[in-house]
Amino acid sequence: MNLKKKICFGFALIFLFDCFLYSSEDILMRIKGDYLIYSYDFDLIYGENVSFDFGEKKVSSLYIRIDMDQRVFYAYGNVMISEEDKKQKGDEFYFDPVNKTGKLLRYGDEVNEVGIGDKAPEYTDQQDPAIQVPSKEKIKDSFIYFTGRKMEIKDNFDVIGYDVTFYMGGMRSFSLRKHNLSQGAKLTFSGFTLDRFWFSKSEGLVGNASYQYEKHDKFSSQTRLKYEEHTLIKNYEGLERQFFLMSSSRLKVSDSLNLNLTGNYNSSNLWNTNFYVNKKWSDKAQTQLKFTYNKPIDLKGEAWFGASTSFNAGKWGSFAFSGEYELQNQTLARFSYAKSLIEKIHFSLDSSYSQIKVGETRDYSKLLTGGIDVSYNAKLFNLSTAYNLNYDLVGDQVLSQPQLRLGVNPFELYGGILEASFYNVFLYNNLKKGELSEDNYSNNAVFHLSTKPIYIRDYFSLNASASVEQFLEKEGRNFTSGGFIFRTNTYFGGGVSLEGFYSIQSRRRTQAWLISGTTSQDLSALFRVNPSDWINGWISASYDPKKNRFRQSFLDISLGFFKKWEIHSLVNYDFLLNKLNNIDLYLIREVGGFQLRFIYRSLSKQFQVELVPR
Amino acid sequence: MKKIVFLVLLGMAVFFKSCISFNVQPPSPVQEHLEEIVICKGVKDVGDTMVPEQRSDAFSNEDKHVLCFLKMKDISERSTLQWIWYSPQRKKVKDTGKFVVNQDERYLDAVTAYDKLNLGKEKETTGKWTVVIFFNNHFLGKESFLVKSKKQ
Numbered sequence: 001m002n003l004k005k006k007i008c009f010g011f012a013l014i015f016l017f018d019c020f021l022y023s024s025e026d027i028l029m030r031i032k033g034d035y036l037i038y039s040y041d042f043d044l045i046y047g048e049n050v051s052f053d054f055g056e057k058k059v060s061s062l063y064i065r066i067d068m069d070q071r072v073f074y075a076y077g078n079v080m081i082s083e084e085d086k087k088q089k090g091d092e093f094y095f096d097p098v099n100k101t102g103k104l105l106r107y108g109d110e111v112n113e114v115g116i117g118d119k120a121p122e123y124t125d126q127q128d129p130a131i132q133v134p135s136k137e138k139i140k141d142s143f144i145y146f147t148g149r150k151m152e153i154k155d156n157f158d159v160i161g162y163d164v165t166f167y168m169g170g171m172r173s174f175s176l177r178k179h180n181l182s183q184g185a186k187l188t189f190s191g192f193t194l195d196r197f198w199f200s201k202s203e204g205l206v207g208n209a210s211y212q213y214e215k216h217d218k219f220s221s222q223t224r225l226k227y228e229e230h231t232l233i234k235n236y237e238g239l240e241r242q243f244f245l246m247s248s249s250r251l252k253v254s255d256s257l258n259l260n261l262t263g264n265y266n267s268s269n270l271w272n273t274n275f276y277v278n279k280k281w282s283d284k285a286q287t288q289l290k291f292t293y294n295k296p297i298d299l300k301g302e303a304w305f306g307a308s309t310s311f312n313a314g315k316w317g318s319f320a321f322s323g324e325y326e327l328q329n330q331t332l333a334r335f336s337y338a339k340s341l342i343e344k345i346h347f348s349l350d351s352s353y354s355q356i357k358v359g360e361t362r363d364y365s366k367l368l369t370g371g372i373d374v375s376y377n378a379k380l381f382n383l384s385t386a387y388n389l390n391y392d393l394v395g396d397q398v399l400s401q402p403q404l405r406l407g408v409n410p411f412e413l414y415g416g417i418l419e420a421s422f423y424n425v426f427l428y429n430n431l432k433k434g435e436l437s438e439d440n441y442s443n444n445a446v447f448h449l450s451t452k453p454i455y456i457r458d459y460f461s462l463n464a465s466a467s468v469e470q471f472l473e474k475e476g477r478n479f480t481s482g483g484f485i486f487r488t489n490t491y492f493g494g495g496v497s498l499e500g501f502y503s504i505q506s507r508r509r510t511q512a513w514l515i516s517g518t519t520s521q522d523l524s525a526l527f528r529v530n531p532s533d534w535i536n537g538w539i540s541a542s543y544d545p546k547k548n549r550f551r552q553s554f555l556d557i558s559l560g561f562f563k564k565w566e567i568h569s570l571v572n573y574d575f576l577l578n579k580l581n582n583i584d585l586y587l588i589r590e591v592g593g594f595q596l597r598f599i600y601r602s603l604s605k606q607f608q609v610e611l612v613p614r
Numbered sequence: 615m616k617k618i619v620f621l622v623l624l625g626m627a628v629f630f631k632s633c634i635s636f637n638v639q640p641p642s643p644v645q646e647h648l649e650e651i652v653i654c655k656g657v658k659d660v661g662d663t664m665v666p667e668q669r670s671d672a673f674s675n676e677d678k679h680v681l682c683f684l685k686m687k688d689i690s691e692r693s694t695l696q697w698i699w700y701s702p703q704r705k706k707v708k709d710t711g712k713f714v715v716n717q718d719e720r721y722l723d724a725v726t727a728y729d730k731l732n733l734g735k736e737k738e739t740t741g742k743w744t745v746v747i748f749f750n751n752h753f754l755g756k757e758s759f760l761v762k763s764k765k766q
Contacts, residue, residue, distance in 0.1 A: 035641045062752055077752045091746070091753035107746045107753070111704040147640050165640035 029053065029097045029153040031064065036151050038159055038181045039142040041590075043068040045151065045159065046139050050075070055100040055117075057083045061093065068157055073097060079104065081116065088114065097153070143589055143596070146181050204236070205229040221249040242267045256280040270297050284312040290324075299360065303327045317347075330364070331355040348373045366393035382407045400430045420449045442473035459491045479517075481507040495530035521546045534560030550575035565589050649685040651747060653759045657683055663726040672760045675739050680759060682745045683728040690721040696748040697729035702741025702761075707731075712751075733761065 033050035045066040052059055052075075062077030079090040081104065088104060093116075095102030101117030139145060148164035159181040210224045226244040230236045245265040252258045260276040272294040280286045287309040295301040306324030313319065317339030324332040336350035351370040358365055368391040375384035383406050390399040407423035423446055430439040450465035468482045488500040501524040508517035523543040530536040537557030543550050555571040568586040573579075580602070587598040599608040655668035655677065666683040673680055682697055694712040701707050710729050716722055733739045739761045746756045 033641075077754070092756075107698055107700070107706075107748075109706050111700055111744070149641050 026155045027152050028155045028157075031151050031153070033064070033149060036148050036161075037139055038146045038148075038151065038161060038164075039139040040144040040146070040181065041142040042139065044139055045153075054081070054095065054097065054102070057081050057116075059093065059095075066153075068153075068159065071096075071157070088116075090114070098155075146179070151181070203228060204231070204233045217252065219249070219251050221247070223247040239268065268297060269295075271295050284314075286310055300328075302330070304330075306332075328357060329355070330357055344377050346373075346375045346377075364394070367391070368393060380409055380411070382409065395433070397431070397433045400432075401427065403427045416452065417454070418449060418451055420447070422447045440474040442471065444472075445470045453489070459493070460488070462486070462488045477509070479507055479509045481505070495528075495532070495536070497528045499526040499528070500524075501526070519546070520544075522551075552576075552581075647686045647689060647749065648754055649687050650683075651755050651757050652683040652685075653745070653757050654681050654683055655679075657681060657726075657728055663724050664728070665726075666728075671758070672762060673733070675733060675761055675763055677733055677761075679733060680731045680743070680761075681728050682731070682747070682757060684726065684747060686725040686727075686749075687723060688721075689716050689725050690719065692716055692719050693750050694748075695727060698746045698748070699729075699731050700744045700746070701739075702743060704744075712748075 029052055031045070031047060031050055031052045033047040036045065036047040036050070038045050045064070045068065047064040048062065050061055050064045052064070059075060059079065059081050061075035061079040064073075064075045066073050073095045075093040075095070076091065079093045081088045081090070081093070090104035090106045092105040093102055094105075095116070099117065101115075104114040104116055106112040106114070145167050146161050146164040147167065148161045150162040151164075152160040152162075154160065161179055161181045164179055164181065205228070207227045208224065209227075210222060212220075212222045214220045224244075224246045226246075227241070228243070229241045230238060231240050244267075246263070248260070248262045250258060250260050256279060258278050260278070261274070263271070263273040265271040272292070275291045277289040278286065279288075287307065290304075290306045290308075292304040292306075293301060294304075304324050304326045306322065308320070308322030310318065310320040317337055320334075320336045322332075322334045332352070332354050334350070334352040336348070338346070338348040340346050349370075349372050352368075354367050355364050357363070369389065371386065371388045373384065373386040375382065383404075385404050386402070388401040388403075390401075392398075404426045405423065408421060410419050410421040412419050424443065426441070426443045428439065428441045430437065446467060446469045448465070448467040451463045453461040453463045455461045464484070464486045466482070466484045468480070470478075470480050472478045483503065483505040485501070485503045487502075489497065490499075491497045502522070504519065504521045506517060506519040508515055521544060523545050524540060526538055526540040528536075528538045535558070537555070539553070539555045541550060541553040552575060553573040555569070555573075558566065558568045560566045566586075566588045568588060570582075570584040572581040572583075574581045582601070582603040584602075585600040589596040595610075597608070597610045599610065600606070601608075652666040652669055653671055654666035655670060655673075656666075657664045658667050663685075664683070666681070682699075684695070693715045695710075695715055696712050697708070697710045698706055699708040708729075708731055713727070715725060715727070729745075731743075731745070740763050742758055742760055744756055744758045747754045
């Protein structure tokens with residue numbers, strides 16, 4: 001099967017599944033009208049001269065407004081409810097299509113209210129659809145909307161339109177015979193979704209689509225398809241096109257048993273599949289059986305069978321075993337044990353063995369590793385010791401790594417104003433290969449002291465921190481480093497603040513009689529402006545006091561515009577090179593469950609258009 | 615290039631459920647005349663029309679009156695308007711009857727009108743009021759407002 005046929009077959013499968021989507025949900029309500037409009041942005045329906053089914057009854061009215069998100073249903077103007085020969089007239093009809101209940105209002109000498117069904121829906125003043133649901137004009141301000149004469153609402157509140165016309169930004173586009181109008185707004189329900197579709201000079205034409213299916217918490221499946229077309233890019237050296245298919249399915253047989261199947265395929269003939277069976281025997285014991293097949297490009301595939309189990313034996317500790325075997329005589333095995341003693345002492349032990357093929361040769365690497373770790377956590381300090389062993393059985397090489405860690409837990413001084421901490425790590429390495437033996441060791445000690453924010457005024461605070469580190473090793477590449485950081489924060493009110501930052505870091509290397517090192521300083525300021533929801537941003541500049549020059553400056557600004565348009569820009573200026581390093585510009589439009597983004601990046605000279613789910 | 619066009623079209627067809635149709639005539643909306651209904655305390659003349667002043671949905675029983683202002687557009691036929699006011703007890707307290715608008719059947723790009731309700735004594739007025747507007751004998755819209763006692 002050639003590539004074109006494979007793609008066609010893939011699309012045909014998705015198309016087939018998509019048909020199941022429409023037949024899988026029952027219809028809650030069918031609406032016909034002289035004019036129906038569905039706003040994708042607001043998830044609203046507005047209609048004129050409409051009629052719809054309401055249980056056994058037929059309802060007609062001059063207007064209808066439905067807020068799908070809030071589940072508010074409202075028909076008004078010459079409302080007529082008919083059932084066989086019985087007819088009821090009214091001015092407004094608030095209804096609940098799920099329970100088939102409603103409230104019919106008539107305005108005469110008094111407000112007359114007639115209940116339809118068992119219990120009429122109750123709306124608060126804030127929910128009153130007569131007030132809350134926007135008018136047709138407001139709905140037509142939507143970025144994406146559909147108009148038509150027939151729509152259906154499914155019992156999962158999806159809206160299906162027949163012979164609908166698609167409008168984008170108020171401009172009429174194509175028409176569709178049948179379409180799920182709310183598709184894509186929610187990504188959690190079953191169905192086909194075009195997640196993302198864009199073009200860029202570096203990637204070409206790219207599309208992401210997914211199909212998700214769930215049934216009664218028993219079965220769930222998600223399939224993703226990514227397609228890249230590179231022939232539109234000039235001088236592209238890679239593949240002309242490629243696609244990725246990723247699928248993951250889970251079947252819950254019972255509360256204690258589930259089966260999982262995953263598969264990934266790339267059109268360059270790279271694929272893998274995994275099958276897992278998870279069995280939970282009790283709260284303390286579980287087992288997993290698995291089969292994995294992995295096919296790399298131009299290499300022989302590998303088929304692995306494996307099993308793992310874990311068991312919590314209470315006061316005797318926790319055990320875990322796993323083993324895997326591959327048909328080309330490759331093996332993996334692992335054992336671990338952990339136990340806590342008198343709460344503060346923790347002991348763990350693990351060991352593993354691997355026999356893995358080296359490339360496409362007939363040789364195998366054989367490694368045996370092991371580790372023991374004992375730690376003690378007291379209120380004031382923590383102490384731990386560990387021993388790791390790595391034994392190369394083929395090369396007859398043994399690496400031993402004992403280590404000792406001591407830390408003083410952070411403690412407060414002067415009523416909590418100051419906080420201090422300290423830790424020390426000692427490492428020893430020994431490598432034995434035949435008769436040869438090499439060893440080295442190192443010791444690293446770090447002391448850290450910091451203050452909590454100190455408020456000099458309501459609007460002004462400062463804090464500082466300092467640390468010192470001493471590193472010693474057998475080879476003599478010893479160094480001492482220290483640093484001091486000072487921060488201030490001034491709040492001017494109205495979302496405007498200024499942050500100041502000064503740091504000095506020094507690193508001194510000592511080797512015998514030689515002392516060498518570097519010292520760096522940084523002085524930075526960050527000015528934040530966040531006065532309202534529609535504007536926020538910050539600008540920062542960093543200055544090198546030692547060399548008496550500016551380093552870099554960043555500007556980040558976000559502005560909200562009319563009709564949910566938003567502009568966002570990130571600018572970076574390099575004072576050392578005296579040029580604008582990068583400008584990122586985003587023009588963003590919120591469209592229901594999506595963001596439509598126009599992006600320009602000056603560094604890569606890239607322009608992208610993206611439709612991305614939020 | 616043909617392959618690309620083919621694939622893009624096929625992808626779009628799947629996304630839009632393979633049912634793109636080229637012969638659908640989109641429906642035209644019935645001309646919507648209502649622009650806004652506003653509860654306010656006054657109105658101001660601005661040339662041939664009016665604008666509402668002191669918009670509010672809460673009044674004190676010391677306020678002497680409440681206005682229900684209406685703005686409509688694109689009226690070219692003889693039409694009728696009617697305001698009906700209902701007390702918190704849901705009783706009709708005022709009915710303007712049907713006002714004839716555009717007797718001469720000229721095209722009017724904007725029409726503004728209002729009705730005023732005089733508030734009575736506290737015991738009769740506190741609570742949630744509703745005013746309903748009918749246009750050509752059918753329900754056009756409604757607004758609610760609250761009248762509170764000064765002591766509250």
